[in-house]
Amino acid sequence: MTTRRDWLLQQLGITQWTLRRPAVLQGEVAITLPGHIRLLLVAEAAPPLDHPLVADVARSMALTPAQLYGVTPLQVMMMPDDVRCHCWWLGLEALREFEGMSFHTPPLAALSGDAGAKRELWRRISDDEYHITAATG
Numbered sequence: 001m002t003t004r005r006d007w008l009l010q011q012l013g014i015t016q017w018t019l020r021r022p023a024v025l026q027g028e029v030a031i032t033l034p035g036h037i038r039l040l041l042v043a044e045a046a047p048p049l050d051h052p053l054v055a056d057v058a059r060s061m062a063l064t065p066a067q068l069y070g071v072t073p074l075q076v077m078m079m080p081d082d083v084r085c086h087c088w089w090l091g092l093e094a095l096r097e098f099e100g101m102s103f104h105t106p107p108l109a110a111l112s113g114d115a116g117a118k119r120e121l122w123r124r125i126s127d128d129e130y131h132i133t134a135a136t137g
Contacts, residue, residue, distance in 0.1 A: 036067055086098075
């Protein structure tokens with residue numbers, strides 16, 4: 001449904017635009033990733049990159065700790081659309097998709113003690129091994 005204002009602007013030949021990320025105008029700053037980042041770890045609180053399970057996952061994906069980057073959901077929403085890396089959602093559903101593999105697990109504290117969830121994580125990494133190494137190489 002168009003409003004009178006919209007109709008008048010259209011009659012005057014004025015194009016209206018809608019902002020994709022209006023929050024940026026409210027003081028939030030877009031996040032840019034260094035080119036060497038290959039795996040985003042997204043959690044409510046940025047997970048420690050030196051956690052043993054995180055280190056094991058990185059090694060299984062042939063990644064170094066320098067190629068990991070921990071972010072919060074708010075930071076993920078401020079990232080540009082052309083991000084090319086894998087994304088590990090810890091205790092969250094994916095808020096957006098990036099070019100690369102995306103997988104979900106319980107939060108890191110719960111995952112550490114849940115053998116079934118860890119087994120599913122390793123199965124997923126193993127199933128997508130070709131895609132992981134092709135994207136990181």
